[in-house]
Amino acid sequence: MSAGSGTGPRAPATGVGRAARPDARSRRQLALMLAPYLVGLVGLVLLPALVTLALAFTHYDLVRPPAWAGFDNVTALVEDPIFRIALTNTLVFAVVAVPLRMLLALGLALLLHRRAPGAGTARAAALLPTAVPEIAYGLLWLWLLNPLYGPVNQVLRVGGENGLTALGRTPPQWLTDPTDARAAIILMSLFTMGETFVVLLAARRALPRDVYEMAAVEDATGWDVFRRITLPLMAPVLALLAVRDAIASLHFTFVPAFVVTDGGPPPYATTYLSLFVYQTGFEYLRYGYAAAATLVMMVLTLAAVLVQWRLIRRYRRFYPR
Amino acid sequence: MTTVRLKSLLAVALCGALAVTGCGSGAGSSSRDQVKLLVFGAPEELAAYRTLIDAYEAARPGYRVQLIEASDRKDLLARLATSVAGGAPPDVFLMNYRFYGQFAAKGVVEPLDERIAASAAVDPADYYPVAMDAFKWRDQQLCLPQNVSSLAVYYNRTLFAKYGVPEPRPGWTWNDLVGTAIAMTRDNRGVVIKGTEAEGAARLPAVHGLGVEPSIIRLAPLVWSNGGEIVDDPDRPTRLVLDSPAAREALKNLVDLRLAYGVVPSDAEVEAEDDESRFVNGRLAMLMTSRRATTNFRTITGFDWDVAPLPVYRRPVGVLHSDAYCMTGGSRNKDAAWRFMEYAMSADGQKIIAATGRTVPSHVETSRSPAFLDPNLPPRNSRVFLDAIPTVRALPTVSTWPEIEDLSYGILENAVHRGDRLDDVIRELDTKSRPVFARGENG
Structure with missing residues (x-):
C-alpha cells in the first residue's frame, strides 16, 4: 500500500533517517494547511449539525431556552400532512432529477470529449449555468417560465393559435399547475449539472485509447463500446457522482422553490424538505420541530448513500477487476 | 524550523483573522449610542427611513x-x-400587528408602558386607539403604531371615463362592485367580455375589472360587513369559522369573482403579472388593497387614478x-x-414617513394635516382611509397567526382559481387551522 513511503522496516537505517525528517515536516505542513478547513468543518458544520440533532428532541423556538420533548417532534412530523407532502416531493425529485442529471452530464461528456469545431464553446455553455449565482439563476427562470410572457411558453406557442401550442394544447402552466411546477423545478436542476459534466469529461478523456482501438479492430458497434468499455470503466466515477448528486438533491431544491414557486402552487406542490425546514424554523419559530425534519433529511441522505453503495458493490461483482 | 514556525504563526494569524471577521456583526460600529433599526420596504420607503x-x-x-x-x-x-437567538438583536424593528404575536408571546418585545408614562x-391620546390597542399584549403596550391603514379600492379614473362607467361612490354595495x-x-377592442371564457383557447381580457388576492385579510372585512366572523373567539381563537351563512355568502361571492364572472385575473395571469403591476400598467380597472400601494402608484404618469372605500354588505x-x-427586550441600548x-x-417623524x-x-393630528391629505398628490380622496378608521377591526394576534395566513392562502387560492367545492374549502380551513390555533399563545 505504501510502496513509495520508504519508511518500511527493511529500509536502510540512513534511509530511514533521511526519509523521516521530510515526512514529519511535510505532515506538519499538511496539517497546517488542513487546519483552517478542519476548523471551519468542525465549527461551522459538524458542531452545528450535532447541536441541531440534539435540538430535534426539544421544544425550541430560537428565543426561549430549549425544553426536552423526547420524541414529540418526530411523532408530530409523522402526523403532519405538510411534512409528508414535503418528504414525498423531495423523494420524487431525487428519484427523477438525479438520473436525468447524470444522463445529461454523461451524454454531454461523451459527445464533447473529442476535439472538434465548436466543442470548446459547447463545453463552456454546458458549464456556464453552474457559475450563475443561485438567486440570479432562480430569478432568470422566473422570467423564462412566466406563463404568458415567458420565452419558454412563447416558443411552445409557435405554430399554434389562440394561445395554444401547435398541437392544439395549452402550454405548460409552470407556476400554477402542481405537476408542471414540479417539472419546472426538475428542468431548472438539469442545467446546473456543470460540475458533474466536467468530472465525467475528465474521466472520459482519461480512458486508455488502445482499448477503443481494439474495439474498432473487432468492429464493435457504438452501443457495444459504450456498454462493454466506456460504462464499466467510468462506473466508479459515475457511482461517486450519483451518490454526491443524490445527497445534493436534498438541498438544491431550496432556492428554486423559495424564489420561483414559493413552495406552491397550492397545496405545497413544490414544498421540499429544505423549504419546509426553513419556513418552520425561521418563519414560524419552531426550530426544534425543524431540527427534527433536518434529522429526517440526514437519515434520508444516509439511506441514499447506503442503497447506492450496495448497488455499486453488486455492480462490481459483474465486472471484477 | 524557523520557516515552520513562521508558517505556523501565519496559519494561526489567518485562522484568527477568519474567526474575527466571521464572527463580526458586520455593523461596522460599536458606538454605545448607536441604535439598530430593522425594517423592510420598497426603495422609496427605505429612502424615507434614511x-x-x-x-x-x-x-x-x-x-x-x-x-x-x-x-x-x-x-x-x-x-x-x-439575531435574537444569537444574542445580538436590533434595538428597534418595524412589524405588522398580525405577525408580532409570535415575538410578543416569547418575550422578545420590551413593554413600553413605563417609558410612555x-x-x-x-x-x-394623540394616536388612533384602534392601532394602539392592536399592539397591546396581556394589557401591556409593547409597540408604538407607525400607521393605521385599511383596505380600500384603488381605481383607474381614466379607464372609467373612457368606458363611461360611473366611478365607485362611498356606500356602494358588493353588488355595485361586481356590476x-x-x-x-x-x-x-374595448368590448365587455367575460374573463372565464379566456381560459384556454379564447381571447384574454385586455383589462380586468378587479384585482383582489384570495387571502384571509381580504376576506375578513367582507365577512364582518355581512355580519359574520372569521374566528370563533377574536380574543382566544381556536378555529376559523366560515361555515356561518354570512361568512359562507361572502366567501362564495369572492370565489364567484373569478369562477362565475371572470372579472379578476386567472392564477396564470397573476403569476405573469401581479395585480399591482397590472394596475400600474393600465390593465386593471380596480384593485382592492391597502394604503401601502400608494408609493408605487405615485409613479404612474399615463392615467389618473383615485381611491374609494370598500363596498358594503350590511354595515361598513x-x-x-x-x-x-x-x-427588543434584548436591546443593549434601550x-x-x-x-x-x-x-x-x-x-x-410621522410627516417624513407619510x-x-x-x-x-x-398620529391623529398628522393624519389630518397636508402631510397626508396633500391635495396636489394622488390619491385625491385620501380621506377615505381616515373615514374608515372608526369602522376598522383588527385580526387576531395569536402567536401562530402567520401560519394561519399562509395555510389559508393556499386553500383560498385553490377555491378561487381551481374551483374547489365551497363545503370542502370551509371544512379544510377549519380542520387544518385547528391544530395551528391550538399551538398558539394569545395576548
Missing part, C-alpha cells in the same frame, strides 16, 4: 441610527429571530393594517432606542 434617520441625527447631535434593511417581511422575521413626547367590475372587464367594516416600532422611537412617533404616501399616520 430621511427620518438623518432628521433625527440632525435634531439630536451625537445620536446615531443604523438602518438594517430586510428584503421582505419573511426575511425580516428570519433576521429578527436569528414618563415621556413628554409620546401621549397615547362595475363586469362593466370594466374588456377585450382589446374595514380591516386594520398597522405596523409599529417595537423595542434608552437611545426609546429616544429614536419618540422622534419617529412625533408629528415631525410623505412617501405609503402610510396613513397613526
Whole structure:
C-alpha cells in the first residue's frame, strides 16, 4: 500500500533517517494547511449539525431556552400532512432529477470529449449555468417560465393559435399547475449539472485509447463500446457522482422553490424538505420541530448513500477487476 | 524550523483573522449610542427611513441610527429571530400587528408602558386607539403604531371615463362592485367580455375589472360587513369559522369573482403579472388593497387614478393594517432606542414617513394635516382611509397567526382559481387551522 513511503522496516537505517525528517515536516505542513478547513468543518458544520440533532428532541423556538420533548417532534412530523407532502416531493425529485442529471452530464461528456469545431464553446455553455449565482439563476427562470410572457411558453406557442401550442394544447402552466411546477423545478436542476459534466469529461478523456482501438479492430458497434468499455470503466466515477448528486438533491431544491414557486402552487406542490425546514424554523419559530425534519433529511441522505453503495458493490461483482 | 514556525504563526494569524471577521456583526460600529433599526420596504420607503434617520441625527447631535434593511417581511422575521437567538438583536424593528404575536408571546418585545408614562413626547391620546390597542399584549403596550391603514379600492379614473362607467361612490354595495367590475372587464377592442371564457383557447381580457388576492385579510372585512366572523373567539381563537351563512355568502361571492364572472385575473395571469403591476400598467380597472400601494402608484404618469372605500354588505367594516416600532427586550441600548422611537412617533417623524404616501399616520393630528391629505398628490380622496378608521377591526394576534395566513392562502387560492367545492374549502380551513390555533399563545 505504501510502496513509495520508504519508511518500511527493511529500509536502510540512513534511509530511514533521511526519509523521516521530510515526512514529519511535510505532515506538519499538511496539517497546517488542513487546519483552517478542519476548523471551519468542525465549527461551522459538524458542531452545528450535532447541536441541531440534539435540538430535534426539544421544544425550541430560537428565543426561549430549549425544553426536552423526547420524541414529540418526530411523532408530530409523522402526523403532519405538510411534512409528508414535503418528504414525498423531495423523494420524487431525487428519484427523477438525479438520473436525468447524470444522463445529461454523461451524454454531454461523451459527445464533447473529442476535439472538434465548436466543442470548446459547447463545453463552456454546458458549464456556464453552474457559475450563475443561485438567486440570479432562480430569478432568470422566473422570467423564462412566466406563463404568458415567458420565452419558454412563447416558443411552445409557435405554430399554434389562440394561445395554444401547435398541437392544439395549452402550454405548460409552470407556476400554477402542481405537476408542471414540479417539472419546472426538475428542468431548472438539469442545467446546473456543470460540475458533474466536467468530472465525467475528465474521466472520459482519461480512458486508455488502445482499448477503443481494439474495439474498432473487432468492429464493435457504438452501443457495444459504450456498454462493454466506456460504462464499466467510468462506473466508479459515475457511482461517486450519483451518490454526491443524490445527497445534493436534498438541498438544491431550496432556492428554486423559495424564489420561483414559493413552495406552491397550492397545496405545497413544490414544498421540499429544505423549504419546509426553513419556513418552520425561521418563519414560524419552531426550530426544534425543524431540527427534527433536518434529522429526517440526514437519515434520508444516509439511506441514499447506503442503497447506492450496495448497488455499486453488486455492480462490481459483474465486472471484477 | 524557523520557516515552520513562521508558517505556523501565519496559519494561526489567518485562522484568527477568519474567526474575527466571521464572527463580526458586520455593523461596522460599536458606538454605545448607536441604535439598530430593522425594517423592510420598497426603495422609496427605505429612502424615507434614511430621511427620518438623518432628521433625527440632525435634531439630536451625537445620536446615531443604523438602518438594517430586510428584503421582505419573511426575511425580516428570519433576521429578527436569528439575531435574537444569537444574542445580538436590533434595538428597534418595524412589524405588522398580525405577525408580532409570535415575538410578543416569547418575550422578545420590551413593554413600553413605563417609558410612555414618563415621556413628554409620546401621549397615547394623540394616536388612533384602534392601532394602539392592536399592539397591546396581556394589557401591556409593547409597540408604538407607525400607521393605521385599511383596505380600500384603488381605481383607474381614466379607464372609467373612457368606458363611461360611473366611478365607485362611498356606500356602494358588493353588488355595485361586481356590476362595475363586469362593466370594466374588456377585450382589446374595448368590448365587455367575460374573463372565464379566456381560459384556454379564447381571447384574454385586455383589462380586468378587479384585482383582489384570495387571502384571509381580504376576506375578513367582507365577512364582518355581512355580519359574520372569521374566528370563533377574536380574543382566544381556536378555529376559523366560515361555515356561518354570512361568512359562507361572502366567501362564495369572492370565489364567484373569478369562477362565475371572470372579472379578476386567472392564477396564470397573476403569476405573469401581479395585480399591482397590472394596475400600474393600465390593465386593471380596480384593485382592492391597502394604503401601502400608494408609493408605487405615485409613479404612474399615463392615467389618473383615485381611491374609494370598500363596498358594503350590511354595515361598513374595514380591516386594520398597522405596523409599529417595537423595542427588543434584548436591546443593549434601550434608552437611545426609546429616544429614536419618540422622534419617529412625533408629528415631525410621522410627516417624513407619510410623505412617501405609503402610510396613513397613526398620529391623529398628522393624519389630518397636508402631510397626508396633500391635495396636489394622488390619491385625491385620501380621506377615505381616515373615514374608515372608526369602522376598522383588527385580526387576531395569536402567536401562530402567520401560519394561519399562509395555510389559508393556499386553500383560498385553490377555491378561487381551481374551483374547489365551497363545503370542502370551509371544512379544510377549519380542520387544518385547528391544530395551528391550538399551538398558539394569545395576548
